Amino acid sequence: MPKILVVDAQPATRDLIRLFLTREGYRVKTAADGHAALTQIKSFKPDLIVLAIMLPDISGYSVCQRIVETSAVPIIMLSEKSSSTEKVLCLELGAADYLAKPFDVQELLARIKLLLRRFDVTSDISNIINYLDLTIDLKSKKVYKKEEPISLTPREYQLLEALARHPSQVLSREELIALAWGYNYTGNSRAVDIYITRLRQKVEDDPRQPRYILTIYGFGYQFGEG
Numbered sequence: 001m002p003k004i005l006v007v008d009a010q011p012a013t014r015d016l017i018r019l020f021l022t023r024e025g026y027r028v029k030t031a032a033d034g035h036a037a038l039t040q041i042k043s044f045k046p047d048l049i050v051l052a053i054m055l056p057d058i059s060g061y062s063v064c065q066r067i068v069e070t071s072a073v074p075i076i077m078l079s080e081k082s083s084s085t086e087k088v089l090c091l092e093l094g095a096a097d098y099l100a101k102p103f104d105v106q107e108l109l110a111r112i113k114l115l116l117r118r119f120d121v122t123s124d125i126s127n128i129i130n131y132l133d134l135t136i137d138l139k140s141k142k143v144y145k146k147e148e149p150i151s152l153t154p155r156e157y158q159l160l161e162a163l164a165r166h167p168s169q170v171l172s173r174e175e176l177i178a179l180a181w182g183y184n185y186t187g188n189s190r191a192v193d194i195y196i197t198r199l200r201q202k203v204e205d206d207p208r209q210p211r212y213i214l215t216i217y218g219f220g221y222q223f224g225e226g
Helices: 011-023 034-044 060-070 084-093 105-118 154-164 173-180 191-203
Strands: 003-007 027-031 048-052 075-079 097-100 128-131 134-137 142-145 148-150 213-216 220-223
Touching: 003 011, 003 034, 011 027, 011 105, 027 034, 034 048, 034 060, 048 060, 048 105, 060 075, 060 084, 075 084, 075 105, 084 097, 084 154, 097 105, 134 154, 154 173, 154 191, 154 220, 173 191, 173 220, 191 213
Parallel strands: 003 027, 003 048, 048 075, 075 097
Antiparallel strands: 128 134, 134 142, 142 148, 213 220
């Protein structure tokens, strides 16, 4: 069963989440602060992390940043606030989902199940995607062009991965948002165009004549030729 790490400074919250997840059959470990969480990640190697923003040592923001730099594990951020600004910040940092406290544990369970399905790399899908001179490592979240690393933001990487996982398939802006950033994304769908432009500047030899990310006018975008 999937392994889940729960990071929260409040013992009652940790115990409640652990109880419900254990009943569902998940393997669960907990951490009360950021440093303990980073240590647990190395030893436990969780498949998903539930991470509170308010921690006694380092903030959940910092923990999230450190995780996404080296790992593809999905993160659900828990916040004491419900502001759209904080929600957007969490998603921009690379978190896969966001939930404000107090929350319904059943809703948290549903989000965990959805993310585990969304981020699952099944045995018949390679962890490496190669197309022309581009290589995408799904496990490490690293991208290479002619074996040289390309620096992408979390948003850019998520969008590229969503496209690359569906080669030669035309995806609308709305479909890309759902695949890359989840249904909780609060921005305008036109933001996809901005990120596509940035991606092309980084991965294409000539952004005006793209070979990797193609525009299918009137429909959306496509990774690679059909």
